Amino acid sequence: METVSTNTAFGGVQGVYKHASKETGTQMTFSVFVPPHAEGAKLPVVWYLSGLTCTHANVTEKGEFRRACAELGLIFVAPDTSPRGEGVPDDAEGAYDFGLGAGFYVDATEEPFAKNYRMWSYVTEELPALVAAQFPADMARQSILGHSMGGHGALTIGLTYPDRYKAVSAFAPIVAPGIVPWGEKALPLYLGNDKAAWRRHDAVALIEDGARVDALLVDQGTADNFLEGQLKPKLLEQACKAAGIDLTLRMQEGYDHSYYFISSFMEDHLRWHAKRLG
């Protein structure tokens, strides 16, 4: 692991790091905020998965999470959203919603993406092992949240590993990628045409198929351009109701899809996580 930068912030250290990933076959960059803490202490780890087009940098610069993480004693990790670099295949037309910046947190099985696009294993296995080795992290206390495509990632990962992630929440998540345009484009290219494979990467389908968590927190802006066409939080609400999952879905009046929305409610999410992380 190589340190790209460190900056003192809110009494802790905001770092950016890179490493050679075995999963993606590329250099991967990620950011970690370590709050002020007693020497030798091990701290809970909050994973934040970003949305389409983002890198680690968007939330690191605009997410306004450090104040609450410093107060609550939380490590905050922000991975990139896809492999990047020469030789990594991209969308055929360079579109923003597939390929670079748009890994959808799956392990691709289709060519030419299968070699590099292994974001599921990267985020759930390889990067946690690195974080455990390099930072004062208590890996028995992890939680996960994300935005948009990263909200999809957080929900699907949290639903798949409910014992590992003690809290799961999302800002404006894609809750049912299997039936909205973003997912209908990306999932066949990464996973092929067998829709059974898609269902393991679709929060609503996972719940319908029996996945369970105790509780979910979702914030969704009412002025979000993607609300009707891509996000469809009501589908998550219906699935949670049928499954007996305690979903708190907050429709936030006038908020859009931007970091102005995310930063406004970041502290609420971190407090919700901290309570469940003990």
Added chain:
Amino acid sequence: METVSTNTAFGGVQGVYKHASKETGTQMTFSVFVPPHAEGAKLPVVWYLSGLTCTHANVTEKGEFRRACAELGLIFVAPDTSPRGEGVPDDAEGAYDFGLGAGFYVDATEEPFAKNYRMWSYVTEELPALVAAQFPADMARQSILGHSMGGHGALTIGLTYPDRYKAVSAFAPIVAPGIVPWGEKALPLYLGNDKAAWRRHDAVALIEDGARVDALLVDQGTADNFLEGQLKPKLLEQACKAAGIDLTLRMQEGYDHSYYFISSFMEDHLRWHAKRLG
């Protein structure tokens, strides 16, 4: 005035606006956060002046001021740092520390800068009139803060108009531009070689020459690369001590010159302002 963008944030509205400035002869862009407030209420106005190379956008995205402004009921205005656009003269070699992005909050008297570089009048007269007309602003309650070159601007403006600005503070300000490289380059190009003109744009010289405010708050990182060569807060400390100005100078261990530093202490500054704004 034209609206470039508005985003709901922390219950208020973060806007970006532009207008044709008579002072600079250019289009000028600025941002305004209006916190949630009762209809008809008039709110105090905090002016934030940015540093070298910045536009309104840096603090708007990274400053983490909205949460505290929403709580405290403060309007937060961030102007640009220079005129911009075709025909606006720049540094002869395109350097970062003079010309575009580096107006130093003076009204230039030297050619070819005198026509456009009128940031003092723009920030103290023209933009306040526009803000008063367009936003729910109580112009009897204004305060000012800034970072680096903008800390210089905040201190010199606050010291010049102590009745108008009820609170004055700075992050890592240039306190004595007349005797450090940034100012020794910029001041003669904007103001000519008469050092009497420079002293009106030098916080330490202004205090030596009799300018007074009740109190100042300054945060300065100890790991700031510019601390020794350009910023020299001890000169401000000496001047304030001699003048009987109640300066709170906080040397912040390990902090650098970045927005990671500014955002860490922004809330402290805003609370300090709010107390003085009533």
